[in-house]
Amino acid sequence: MVEGQLPGQLQNPFQEKYFVRINEEFGFLGKLDECLVNEKGELIPVDFKTASSDPREKELLQAYENQIDDYVFIIKKNNLKVTGYGYLVFVYPDHGKELHNGFPMVIHVVKVKGDPKKTEARIENAMKVLKGKMPKAADDCKFCKYRMDVRELEG
Numbered sequence: 001m002v003e004g005q006l007p008g009q010l011q012n013p014f015q016e017k018y019f020v021r022i023n024e025e026f027g028f029l030g031k032l033d034e035c036l037v038n039e040k041g042e043l044i045p046v047d048f049k050t051a052s053s054d055p056r057e058k059e060l061l062q063a064y065e066n067q068i069d070d071y072v073f074i075i076k077k078n079n080l081k082v083t084g085y086g087y088l089v090f091v092y093p094d095h096g097k098e099l100h101n102g103f104p105m106v107i108h109v110v111k112v113k114g115d116p117k118k119t120e121a122r123i124e125n126a127m128k129v130l131k132g133k134m135p136k137a138a139d140d141c142k143f144c145k146y147r148m149d150v151r152e153l154e155g
Contacts, residue, residue, distance in 0.1 A: 043082045
């Protein structure tokens, strides 16, 4: 599907899971969809995304950029060589008139810069939130309303 569109070779054997112990209380786990190795022996994380329409017409979601940050961070923290980027591979249906010949799919590859410092900041923030007091429920929060409704049902 992506032959000739990505540099390097598939990591073999493929290591899907990476873990980093942040401190005595917290760790950080990541699972890659795929990983490439370039000619320098550096790892390049790859994440597959499915879409119902052409993603080139939309702004790249911050969550997708965060994933590449996270993969670069976790590979680096495992003392492995890593590039400062990764790839998102979007797969979406081709809205052509050839459906009787199968279901044609379009592949779109996006190179995304990864910044492990952003991941470190998100981890620090998450640890503060998890160590802090539970916030009071907000009237306009859909999640808070859902939790209150569930508690009532569980009764």
